[in-house]
Amino acid sequence: xxxxxxxxxxxxxxxxxxxxxxxxxxxxxxxxxxxxxxxxxxxxxxxxxxxxxxxxxxxxxxxxxxxxxxxxxxxxxxxxxxxxxxxxxxxxxxxxxxxxxxxxxxxxxxxxxxxxxxxxxxxxxxxxxxxxxxxxxxxxxxxxxxxxxxxxxxxxxxxxxxxxxxxxxxxxxxxxxxxxxxxxxxxxxxxxxxxxxxxxxxxxxxxxxxxxxxxxxxxxxxxxxxxxxxxxxxxxxxxxxxxxxxxxxxxxxxxxxxxxxxxxxxxxxxxxxxxxx
Amino acid sequence: xxxxxxxxxxxxxxxxxxxxxxxxxxxxxxxxxxxxxxxxxxxxxxxxxxxxxxxxxxxxxxxxxxxxxxxxxxxxxxxxxxxxxxxxxxxxxxxxxxxxxxxxxxxxxxxxxxxxxxxxxxxxxxxxxxxxxxxxxxxxxx
Numbered sequence: 001x002x003x004x005x006x007x008x009x010x011x012x013x014x015x016x017x018x019x020x021x022x023x024x025x026x027x028x029x030x031x032x033x034x035x036x037x038x039x040x041x042x043x044x045x046x047x048x049x050x051x052x053x054x055x056x057x058x059x060x061x062x063x064x065x066x067x068x069x070x071x072x073x074x075x076x077x078x079x080x081x082x083x084x085x086x087x088x089x090x091x092x093x094x095x096x097x098x099x100x101x102x103x104x105x106x107x108x109x110x111x112x113x114x115x116x117x118x119x120x121x122x123x124x125x126x127x128x129x130x131x132x133x134x135x136x137x138x139x140x141x142x143x144x145x146x147x148x149x150x151x152x153x154x155x156x157x158x159x160x161x162x163x164x165x166x167x168x169x170x171x172x173x174x175x176x177x178x179x180x181x182x183x184x185x186x187x188x189x190x191x192x193x194x195x196x197x198x199x200x201x202x203x204x205x206x207x208x209x210x211x212x213x214x215x216x217x218x219x220x221x222x223x224x225x226x227x228x229x230x231x232x233x234x235x236x237x238x239x240x241x242x243x244x245x246x247x248x249x250x251x252x253x254x255x256x257x258x259x260x261x262x263x264x265x266x267x268x269x270x271x272x273x274x275x276x277x
Numbered sequence: 278x279x280x281x282x283x284x285x286x287x288x289x290x291x292x293x294x295x296x297x298x299x300x301x302x303x304x305x306x307x308x309x310x311x312x313x314x315x316x317x318x319x320x321x322x323x324x325x326x327x328x329x330x331x332x333x334x335x336x337x338x339x340x341x342x343x344x345x346x347x348x349x350x351x352x353x354x355x356x357x358x359x360x361x362x363x364x365x366x367x368x369x370x371x372x373x374x375x376x377x378x379x380x381x382x383x384x385x386x387x388x389x390x391x392x393x394x395x396x397x398x399x400x401x402x403x404x405x406x407x408x409x410x411x412x413x414x415x416x417x418x419x
Contacts, residue, residue: 229368
């Protein structure tokens with residue numbers, strides 16, 4: 001048992017690093033690793049990945065908020081959309097076939113991957129207008145970019161569209177029980193035109209809240225196996241602490257290059273699940 | 278000419294007001310950032326310490342306190358397991374603390390927004406908290 005716990009712990013460190021840099025929560029590493037390498041059944045793997053999402057969110061937020069990368073106002077405002085979406089998703093699963101939702105969301109992801117490729121050479125967004133709602137709620141902000149060595153001031157555009165996509169991200173969390181970080185980053189980066197680093201940090205910040213709601217349900221359902229989830233939680237906390245420091249020194253262009261294949265992978269996975277289901 | 282000057286002066290005044298408001302907003306958000314990071318740190322350290330204790334104990338003794346591959350799944354069972362010092366129950370209590378951390382983060386930011394008299398965001402945060410409580414309740418019912 002000890003060897004297995006140590007192996008899971010080491011993989012969880014990697015998941016925490018990847019999740020905190022890309023704003024994904026680490027489920028993307030934890031779920032396949034547990035099912036494929038350790039033969040854990042899918043329900044317990046998803047239970048552990050929810051723990052991973054919460055650990056990444058809280059672990060990375062400490063550094064991201066201290067260094068003012070996270071936009072707390074944007075995060076808090078959009079959490080209204082993700083939490084309502086999560087409840088809708090939990091009910092929607094029982095009402096209509098998730099098949100169509102999978103396909104719609106996969107197409108949306110592919111569109112965003114395309115939009116991200118188009119701005120692959122861009123380091124920080126330029127000439128973004130300030131949306132009236134963003135102005136009213138004071139959503140604009142600035143952060144010090146350690147890779148560029150300068151302060152980046154930014155505006156926030158297309159708030160209603162971003163709110164809509166965040167609602168969709170919440171629906172997916174409710175349906176699939178995952179943090180759906182790729183959709184959150186997409187809403188912030190592609191739709192609201194915020195800098196990529198602010199987008200991944202804010203996505204991480206928000207993810208913990210959505211995941212906490214489903215985690216309690218999973219815990220009482222018995223899907224969170226303590227012996228598997230303990231090394232996941234500890235490893236991810238360490239990984240997220242490291243990752244949130246690493247990310248600040250990376251170029252946004254590099255992060256984007258890592259992010260695009262992940263989006264395509266998630267879209268392909270959703271299309272496959274939709275097709276099969 | 279005079280009119281244009283007066284207008285320029287009025288504009289400058291208007292800017293000065295928004296400038297002061299901007300500074301106020303910046304100090305408000307700094308207070309929230311500080312409160313939230315403090316809460317997250319406490320949550321993470323507490324959860325990690327409890328999980329490490331339970332896990333090391335389990336690995337050293339090889340005895341979880343429950344039959345092979347089983348563990349308590351209700352709040353009362355976890356609590357009584359912790360009271361009986363069962364390692365697996367201790368791990369679960371730590372995981373529960375970890376899950377609770379983001380929720381506490383919302384509670385702390387609600388109080389800080391209220392304290393900083395940022396009522397618009399206090400409302401937004403309260404709304405998130407209510408939705409979270411509803412989803413907890415729904416989860417329990419279902």
